[in-house]
Amino acid sequence: MRFMKSLKYALRGILYCINTERNMRFHTVAAFYTLLFSPFFHLGRLGYAVLLLTLGAVIAAEVFNTVVETQCDLTSTTFSGGIRSIKDMAAGGVLINAFFAVGIGLCLFAQPGYIQSGWLWLTARPWTLVLLALSGVAACVYVALGPVGVRDRFRARHSGRAA
Numbered sequence: 161m162r163f164m165k166s167l168k169y170a171l172r173g174i175l176y177c178i179n180t181e182r183n184m185r186f187h188t189v190a191a192f193y194t195l196l197f198s199p200f201f202h203l204g205r206l207g208y209a210v211l212l213l214t215l216g217a218v219i220a221a222e223v224f225n226t227v228v229e230t231q232c233d234l235t236s237t238t239f240s241g242g243i244r245s246i247k248d249m250a251a252g253g254v255l256i257n258a259f260f261a262v263g264i265g266l267c268l269f270a271q272p273g274y275i276q277s278g279w280l281w282l283t284a285r286p287w288t289l290v291l292l293a294l295s296g297v298a299a300c301v302y303v304a305l306g307p308v309g310v311r312d313r314f315r316a317r318h319s320g321r322a323a
Contacts, residue, residue, distance in 0.1 A: 184222045185303045191215040200278035221257040225250040
């Protein structure tokens with residue numbers, strides 16, 4: 161029972177981060193598309209282990225950055241150079257993690273033959289390109305507004321209120 165409560169609280173924290181942080185939504189979209197296209201690259205078990213660790217590290221870093229920013233906001237209601245530095249360092253940690261993730265992605269995915277075969281597979285099935293375009297639009301809306309923002313705009317339109 162305690163485990164289920166802990167899991168519930170952890171998921172609530174992740175959802176809070178997704179709902180409030182645009183960068184978290186960007187990272188989740190990047191992880192989604194990375195995993196979606198990874199089968200074209202025949203990574204193997206070790207490649208997937210590196211990929212999953214990398215994606216998890218970036219997303220976890222964003223969660224910790226949100227924790228630091230939230231704690232700083234609760235601690236100080238006025239401008240403080242020290243608080244600003246703490247927040248900047250936390251954001252810098254995420255940025256460092258993301259840069260290294262891009263480097264790992266290049267090591268795993270910079271395989272021209274596989275990129276070409278994936279592109280040929282997609283273009284041979286025009287419906288996949290349509291789905292990809294639609295999912296790209298949905299991803300942009302998700303990153304820009306977040307799940308709560310999309311829900312609120314949807315409710316406002318259907319209730320007759322302006323968004």
